[in-house]
Amino acid sequence: MPIYLYWGEDDFALEKAVDSLRDRILDPQWANFNYDKISQALPDAVITALNQAMTPPFGSAYRLVWLVDTTICLHCSEDLLAELERTIPAIPESSVFLLTTRSKPDGRLRSTKLLQNHADIREFSLIPPWKTEELLKKVRQVAQQVGVKLTPAAAELLAQSVGNDTRQLWNELEKLQVYAGIPKPLPTASDQAGVSQDAITLEVVAALVTSxxxxxxxxxxxxxxxxxxxxxxxxxxxxxxxxxxxxxxxxxxxxxxxxxxxxxxxxxxxxxxxxxxxxxxxxxxxxxxxxxxxxxxxxxxxxxxxxxxxxxxxxxxxxxxxxxxxxxxxxxxxxxxxx
CATH class of the missing domain: 1.20.272.10 (Zinc Finger, Delta Prime; domain 3)
Known part of the structure; x- marks a missing residue:
């Protein structure tokens, strides 16, 4: 799907998702020609972004157009809505149009409903601090991405220590990765077969993690x-x-x-x-x-x-x-x- 809408207050998680999308979409040799980051603060930012999204990419792979801090899901004029309705369904498969905003989209707006029909919408909201099981699940998820094994007690202490601060969670897990001398995760699960790793204990987390x-x-x-x-x-x-x-x-x-x-x-x-x-x-x-x-x-x-x-x-x-x-x-x- 060539259109994505990322929203939420977890800036770090959202940025990581944008980086992942950019790395997946763009050919490094043509990235300078096929990547546009457009701020909502610029005049006619939405129109500019739509025009760029309609432009074929140079070379191979795709074009990525990122409209940052968009407000079209909060308020949208009739003229702009008409342009969105005309252009969004016509964006070519060779272009990826990414919109990001910290605010929750207003589901009553026609512009939001248009994106709901055409875009892959992903939420990056902060987990409430009292939802301890969700925080623990997040710790386990990121630990797996980083390639760090944690004992159950260590995972619980880490979740308590960092709360819903995703940036700190990544920083602390990368610190634990370095401490344990763990190599970066290998590309596939099959590549990791036979790689043994002792789980990091509660005592190590207590000594190294800012809580x-x-x-x-x-x-x-x-x-x-x-x-x-x-x-x-x-x-x-x-x-x-x-x-x-x-x-x-x-x-x-x-x-x-x-x-x-x-x-x-x-x-x-x-x-x-x-x-x-x-x-x-x-x-x-x-x-x-x-x-x-x-x-x-x-x-x-x-x-x-x-x-x-x-x-x-x-x-x-x-x-x-x-x-x-x-x-x-x-x-x-x-x-x-x-x-």
Missing amino acids: NTQNSLQLASAIAKGNTAHACSLVADLIGHNEPALRIVATLIGQFRTWLWVKLMVESGERDERAIATAAEIGNPKRIYFLRQEVKDFSVRQLTLTLPLLLELEVALKRGADPISTLQMKVIELCQLYQ
Whole structure:
């Protein structure tokens, strides 16, 4: 299919997908002639991109036209829509037309519906920090791409440590690859037959991987214990390691939200771990045993009052409040709930 629409806020994953598409499509000898990267900020960017996509490639292989940060799936004039409807179905098989945007396409627009009919649409959204099973699945997927074997415990710690930061995940796995002296992945599975590799252990990941998200989970634990001094110290450490304040809050919201759901289900008398896992959006029901131990000393009232306070914190940070002082003041208030 010659038309692709990539969208989502995971910039690093999207860029990797673009690089992969470009490497697959373009003949290196003709790449300078057959590759156009066009910014939406340029005058008549969409028309220019469409014209280039209609131009036959030089030499062999294909032409790739990349329209960056397009807005046609958010708003599109009637004149531009008419041009899209005329040109998109006629783009030759020798051209690949790629559109990228961070924003979710508006499915009500005719321009979006046109692309839904003609384009391969792929989403690159960030995984919510509380969806631990999806984060773990992502770790295993990227580890396989990089060629790194991880023990189950090491994979879980890595998922906790990097959260939904795809760039850090790749960087940490490449670091582990170098540490273990693992060669780059071979082209095919058959080429790798007979290649043995010891799995990287939990201890190695703990020693080498920067674990800002893990510290955010430690912050949630410190708050739940009412340990104000330790919680404020963790806030200072996280900010000192350049952990974005909003990412810290997202991790806290995810953790307390999970605790609240588990506590509500337990209090209601539910004993089926699968039912509790489904309600709390936890992929692995085996985690419920440990979560039940974690929440046994909490009250539903404490957990219920925590989420609005975290929402207030998120709003304050988005309005430009100082990260460290705002976080510490709200953390003190949260700790008082659990004392």
